[in-house]
Amino acid sequence: MKFWAVALVGAPARSPDRSMFSPAGPAAEAIARLGWWLTAVCLAVAVVSICLFLMALLRRGTARGEDGGRKERLKTRWVALGLVVTVLILSGFVSASFLTDRTLSQLGQQAAAIDVEIIAHQWWWEIRYLDPTPSAGFVTANELHLPQGEPVSLRLSSDDVIHSLWIPNLDRKWDIIPGHPQSVELTARQVGLWHGRCAEFCGYQHAHMDFIAIVEPRAAFDRWRVRQAVAAQAPDSALGRRGAAIFAQSFCGTCHVVRGSDAPGYSGTAPDLTHLASRTTLAAGALPNRRDTLAAWIADPQHFKPGTKMTVNTLSPADASALVSYLESLQ
């Protein structure tokens, strides 16, 4: 069956990276299975009903007149049969939907080992790894790391408007509605880098509110976690130190936090930059994280992401370069 489904719809199977039909976790797998069945049955129903209509239209018939009583009864039987088949198919769909939903709710009842708080902002994701030992907890942004095969509890809330968290390869969407925080569980089975994004229209830069979910084996995940919990090291080059001073004195430090630096910062207004250089993208997926893109972004964020709350920078080229060197050192 899968072969035919692929042959018919083709495209989703060929681009595995963001498709709900390339599941990398148990929840997405269950939904994809349901999806294939629904697609196959619905396509069959579509073909049959279109064929019936075209046959009725193109069949040679009589020019006019009432149908006789016998014919009328026959037609009534066919229509009744059609309705019975419809009801049967729909009952199948309702049961399949209900069973899949039950599977999903059972998945959500495991004891989660890891507790992550995700706060959606216009237009970035604040991601807080919580830990019973406060010093082992930390804050990062736009990059969610998950240990392979273990349930992770996500506490979702919004700081402003409605957002929706979606990683098609892993699980369904969860709307994040202000005033309605909720807790969900996410399990990823397959190691890799999966794309997530905001799915609910949230204003100007809804298009650039992406994040990345990195699924890695437990050991690698733990290494990452330990590294992230550590405060930033003071830069070792002179240029970097100059950059750190600029960061603390100019606009940057007003909103962004670099743990362990002099910047006052205020958590929750802008992404935490303590380990910026370890991340894959900038500005919630608007740009890849490279030296040139970072410099361009800092110089004129409104060019890449019109409407973003980050202001245009008026630093001299030398200062800007020092700043980028500093940020690049935040491994």
Added chain:
Amino acid sequence: MNETVKDRYDTDLSDHEITVALKKTWSDRPGLWGWLCSVDHKSIARRYLITACVFLGLGGILSLLIRIQLAAPDKAALGPDAYNQIFTMHGTTMMFLFAVPVMEAIGVYIVPLMVGSRIIAFPRLNAFSYWVYLFGGTMVWVAFLLNVGPDAGWFSYVPLAGPEYGAGKRSDFWAQLITFTEISALAVAVEIIVTVFKFRAPGMSLNRIPIFVWAMLVTSFCIIFAMPSIVVCSSMLISDRLIGTHFFNPAEGGDALLWQHLFWFFGHPEVYIIFLPAVGMAATIVENAARRPIFGYPLIVLSLISIGFLSFGLWVHHMFAAGLPRIGNSFFTASSMAITIPTGAQLFCWIATLWDAKVRVSTSVLFVAGFFLIFVLGGLTGVMIAAVPFDQQVTDTYFIVGHIHYVLLGGAVAPLLGAVYHWFPKFTGRFLDERLGRWHFWCYLLGTNLAFAPMLLLGVMGMTRRIYTYSKDTGWGDLNALSSFGAGLLAFSFLLFALNVLRSLRGRRSAPANPWDAPTLEWACESPPEPHNFDFIPLVSSRVPLWQDRELARKVTGLHVDSKEVLITRGSDARADLREPVPAPSIWPFIASIATTVMLIGSIFKPSALLWGSLPVGAALIGWLYPRERP
């Protein structure tokens, strides 16, 4: 005019004299004044139709702008601000200013004719509803062209549309547009319900009402039950924005989810408000093409009614990802799927009607085939997303965009176009060209599928909705290019249609009263109908009156010819009850609509306008209802 002339009855005169006298009595006065005062349901419906087509064109241009921007990754044809206004205006225009009004327009024109009446009930209210619609639509488009267009989506979710995040006056214009359209739609719904219940020709019992009239009746009830919900929520939104209430503000005990419930409690029946008239149109065309009464009339009528009921029980399927209790979601899965049963019943009945018939495949029949070829996919994708887990994956993606366009272009626009080809001779006395019509159909069919099938795939591939751009590495570029090409072809098909209409309007009036040998009463009047529609009100004794008796020999006599009168009937079997005078043409509905417009637009800038602005409205209503003469 002296008393004796005023008192003539149709029994006193010859047929020719009756026609002349009725025509004189029912005609509008000439000139601009007469045009502004007109209460003739046919003139009003014509204005509705033309206005709706203008909005269709405008909404279509917006959709092309969207498709240009999305045709390739990282395009910069539109910035996010322009894009958000454009997609909001596209949805708002197509739903509120095209789809609902155009169905109402056809209903206002055809329903009185189909039930054998000389006019619609409450004709002045009808004129008022048109002006309100026109002014509301104009307001939001002027605002849009001045860069104050709404930008929070046609669904205006709070808090994005609320006072804190919705900047300027943009969402205020949106909320007041909703007020305009709900006034207009409620008025038309009341007119149609009363027309169907009280203005039917004698003998048109409930089981002889044409399917299209049933469809408009159920639609009108849906409007009456759905609109109050949006009246409430758009008023709450605008008072949150203008006078600082906190209905939707969680920080002050309000709730953002409340908006979604109220909006979709209206928003889902809205889809059926568009869909039901269209299936009525398709059934009309099917019956006419098959040359036999439609199969399973009672089943079809019951289906229409049950769709009307069910449409109020499935709004939550728009909110499956919002985190509502699971068991409740299951109920809405079942109810959403259940609506397939009455819909399927109708399609089966159409197939059964056509099965033994010899069908001449005219353009209008082609468009009914278009319904099957397009809507079936839309309906079945709808069944798929009724399954909660599947919906939670594809909701807010292009799968939904593809789905709604399949439903609307297949389930509403295709039958509508078929109906236009069918009724065009009745509206204008001229035929649309069949050859051009065929080109129109094939471009439409191909364009729709090319534009929207790729969207279904894109949604599955993870493309979210309402994004103004996407990067190259998403891999969405090719399918988007294909979709944009399809949108271009679809737009081209509408150009062909416009060309067809314009060419035909320049041609000669050549249509006889009943060119298709159709069975329903509108084909008993001239093409286009005289101002008074019927010389005599027919006596109906069949569901297909003109097939039973082409000349309508049995008719009602004894009505005045020198003053406007309608025959009121009562009961389920439409027994003749009384003669009722019809309101004269009047300028007051126009003045009342201007006063309403001033009040509503004024309130956007000064909430106090609701108080002082209501005074002119009240004055206009007094003028409107002032008793002038005793009949």
